[in-house]
Amino acid sequence: MTDLHLHPSLREAAQTSRAWPFEEARKLVKRYPEGKPGGAPVLFETGYGPSGLPHIGTFNEVLRTTMVRRAYETLTGGAPTRLVAFSDDMDGLRKVPDNVPNGAMLREHLGRPLTAIPDPFGKYESFAHHNNAMLREFLDRFGFDYEFVSSTERYTSGAFDEALKNVLRHNQDILDIMLPTLRAERAATYSPVLPVSPKSGIVLQVPVTVVDAEAGLVSFEDEGETITHSILRGGAKLQWKVDWAMRWVALGVDYEMYGKDLTDSGVQSGKIARALGGRKPEGLIYEMFLDEKGEKISKSKGNGLSMEEWLTYGSEESLAFYAYREPKAAKQLHIGVVPKAVDEYLQMRGTYPAQEPDKKLGNPVHHVHAARGQQVPDTVLPVTYGLLLNLVGVMGADASKEQIWRYLGQYVAGANAESYPELDRLIDNAMAYNRDFVAPTLQRRKPAGGEVAALRELDARLAALPADASADDIQNIVYEIGKDEAHGFDNLRDWFKALYETLLGSSAGPRMGSFIALFGVDNTRRLIAEALA
Secondary structure, X not given: OOOHHHOHHHHHHHOOOOOHHHHHHHHHHHHOOOOOHHHOOEXXXXXXXXXXXXXXXXXXXXXXXXXXXHHHHHHHOOOOEEEEEEEOOOOEOOOOOOOOOOHHHHHOOOOOEHHHOOOOOOOOOOHHHHHHHHHHHHHHHHOOOOEEEEHHHHHHHOOOHHHHHHHHHOHHHHHHHHHHHOOHHHHXXXXXXXXXXXXXXXXXXXXXXXXXXXXXXXXXXXXXEEEEEEOOOOOEEEOHHHHHHHHHHHHOOOEOOEEHHHHHHHHHHHHHHHHOOOOOOEOOEEOOEEOOOOOEOOOOOOOOOOHHHHHHHOOHHHHHHHHXXXXXXXXXXXXXXXXXXXXXXXXHHXXXXXXXXXXXXXXXXXXXXXXXXXXXXXXXXXXXXXHHHHHHHHHOOOOOHHHHHHHHHHHOOOOOOOOOHHHHHHHHHXXXXXXXXXXXXXXXOOOOOHHHHHHHHHHHHHHOOOOOOOHXXXXXXXXXXXXXXXXXXXXXXXXXXXXXXXXXXXOOOOOHHHHHHHHOHHHHHHHHHHHHO
16 A cells, blocks of 8 residues: 555645545544544444345445545544455345356255355355455455455354343343334344354344343244253354444444445444444445446346446446445446446546646545555546447457557557557457447448438548548538538537448447547548448
8 A cells, every 4th residue: 555645735635625535534533533542543344245246336335435544544644544344244145146056055045144055156165255255356456455354253253252242231222222113023023133043053033032141141942942042152143233233343343334225224223332332433325326227236136237247348447436426326337337437537537637636636536546555647548438439339349459459559659558558458348348239239320311412521521631630630521511501410419420320330429530530531431431332
């Protein structure tokens, strides 16, 4: 981790920055005006339920929390911090996810802790271990600084034993908080403690009587028999709202954000934390990601994008950029948002070097790269991702990467994979996006009416251009033709739409001057000839 985010000029600007990570970080400054007692690090936590494959929402929480963490360090000039990524992997499996293999096998293990269920993928010692590994692999790839903590390890090692005894001591206090919030049917079987059956290994949802809080003993009915059972060292798990509160107190969590759907849970867990002698952490309640139908993204449904899908079609930085924007607003998360996110990230990155410190802290790219411990790159790519997609689109699905680089080399002197490694990766993204989403939908239509004469004039004007004509020169020609009343376009938008639909096969497209300069005048004239034919 570099300390670029700790530059004195940034610390001064951070005191008044309205960027949301700084607004969140100021909550922690208010919580600990003199720093955390004893010089202890401020503890940030993220939670993950490995009952399904991790998705972008899971990554998003770690990313945004890290952004707040870095903002707090900037505000305080480097006060110590830690980030714990906590996996609730001792939770009992309630339903079988739709997007994993061997569903029939998983159904046989319903109710058992996720770390006690075989991996349906056949790669790891348990289903939870598989999903935890997927999460950690991505967090590591992005370069997050975090400590992974397993619920199962903490429970079974005895690390939570004192906290569990404390829950038993306050069993009635917790019931007084929770029972009024439950329906009568649920309240009849509710217990803060969920014992793991010594007979079946299932995490039981049964009423529990505290026998001896200091010894960690409870009694309950298991398969028709009343038994006395120790909840210590993995003998039980807590109901999740109680578990959440216990974790806050046991680990000393100072900051945890969560989704809007957990608003009520956060209230109840905060009350339980106080009953246990602790304090609810600070945090942001964020809006949920939605799929293209406007439905909430679910691990079990597997709707929405996976992290792997985004990274097939867009950059890591564009994913972080999209996650940063407006955390309190619901956003759709589907394949169509990827190209725009890539180009908006690159555009904002281009403005960063010349900005004053206060503007830099309001620029999303500052937080994207601070989260990775990086300086914002000052390289500028010679083409936008949108332009690259259009180039690949007209070259066809069979175009090779070498051919694409040859086109780019004609457009930008010295353009190659060695001088532009970031662009080289974007070419891979563009080729994949074109193959999977663009090429199957491209359909060039015949020009009609005044479009025919306009295209013929464009062809003639392009043929007369000097070899060194610039993208702006070409764009001016395109404008002049579109404004010519003889061609009958109501506005320039109709002319551009005609160009996109007849030459590129899509309803939207790039700045035509830039595209023609990139694709080449002769190649563009060939497209026009094909359209007119």
